[in-house]
Amino acid sequence: MPEIGQIIAATRAYSCLDCGKCTVACPISRYDPDYSPRMVVYNATYGHEAELLRNDQLWSCLTCSRCEERCQSGVRYTELIKLLRTEAHGLGETGQCTHGGALQSLMHIMTAAHLNQNRLGWVDKSLKTATEAETLYFVGCQPYFDVLFSDIGVKTLGIARGAVKLLNHLGIVPALLPNERCCGHDLLWAGDTEHFVKLAEHNLKEISSAKAKQVVTTCPECYLTLKVEYPRYFGSLDFEVVHMSQLLAAKVADGELKFRRSAKKVTYHDPCRLGRFSGIYNEPRAIIDAIPGVELVEMPQSRTSALCCGTQAWMNCGTVNKQIQSERLREASATGADVLLTFCPKCQIHFRCAMHDNRLGEELEIEIEDVTSFATKALTG
Structure with missing residues (x-):
């Protein structure tokens, strides 16, 4: 675990000019005047890290990166938040779980080495899939979302079925992982790197067993996690990570x-x-x-x-x-x-x-x- 000084250096927090443009751009600050990205950076760089790591506001940040679009000094604020949360998590701190903590419990359950899931129950006879293929569709947590959020009419499995149908239309029969786990995005951004690593290790093993050379995602969080965070923790990957929008746009351009x-x-x-x-x-x-x-x-x-x-x-x-x-x-x-x-x-x-x-x-x-x-x-x- 890096020291606070290393975190500040790695995220260019020392480059802050104290201009406050980050706070002006922040959606949270617009409705909560007590929250200020500028003050978070100030507290981190001026030795108030002990108070900062125990402060509930550390978990209020949306990590949306709007502030970084305005920052003229190149401060990597969202990375600063992620790394500070890792430090805070090590002290036993965490954000306030939504939905009764059901999603957090589910993600932790998925770190179990031996787990039986009905992950492919949504695949009907009209969809062509494989267990091994050059292209793999990483479904993410969509099989669980429809159950957990049925009361508000969520139907994210329609996205998964649509993805396979689009791939089939393009002549691609994608591999699906019957034992896929959560990509680990939310645990990582909540500071729980230990369980993130467990999920990532499992997924990398499953992807390797499917002999995939291209992994397609419809979830941006899965895309970012597989493409950026997995290599950061495990080195270069032997497969390409592509978001569905990239694949489809390329096919549109090619006619x-x-x-x-x-x-x-x-x-x-x-x-x-x-x-x-x-x-x-x-x-x-x-x-x-x-x-x-x-x-x-x-x-x-x-x-x-x-x-x-x-x-x-x-x-x-x-x-x-x-x-x-x-x-x-x-x-x-x-x-x-x-x-x-x-x-x-x-x-x-x-x-x-x-x-x-x-x-x-x-x-x-x-x-x-x-x-x-x-x-x-x-x-x-």
Whole structure:
């Protein structure tokens, strides 16, 4: 575990000019004046780390990276938060678990060496899959989301089925892992590196056994974790990690993927892990634009300035987070769009959760769909 001084150096926190642009850009600070990224950096660099590591505000950060888009000094604030949380976790500190801690319990259960899961019960006879293949589809936790969030109408398995259907349409029969585990993203960002490593080790072994050379994900968090964090902990990988948006956009550009007409007016929400963290902005829009009859209307806060879905790592979803979600949903509704599209199952869950809160108002209501599912419905042939 690195020392605080090493963390500060690695994240360029010493380069902070104390200008406060990070705090101005921060969605949490907008609704909670007591929270300030600038003060977190100040406390870390001026020897107040003991107080900082015990402070609940360490877990309030959305790790959305909006502040880093504004920072002129190159301070890696989200990495600073992640590493400080690791230190705090070692002291027994943690954020406030949402949904009764069910997701945290599930992730810890999945670290067990011997675990029987019904992970592929969603695969119907119309889908062609394999146990070994050059291309592997990493499903993520979607088989569990539909059960845990059935009360708010979550159907993320439609994304998984759509992904396989799209791959099949392109002549790809993907491998699926019957014993796949959570990628570990949320445990890592909650400071629990021990259990993150256990999940990662298991997944790497399973991917290797499937002889995959390309791993495709529909979840941006899985994409970022496999592509960036796994190599950081285990060295270079012997497979390529690709997000579904990248694969589909490339096929659209090559003329291999065409869609039938769909008269819809849509707006698109950039997930933080796909956009600011991975720089994938154009690919989702290229897919949407390739569907004849679809009109894409951008929200004022889009691309690098896109507003976060309001919560992270299944922690700290309170009044402030609901206000952020409400702001984003109102922004989407104001475009006049029929559908709010995104490329993240968890963004969809968080927005649906906000819409089911009667206290937030009916004006938040808007149809939400993943681009994968939306594109699948528009397939030709």
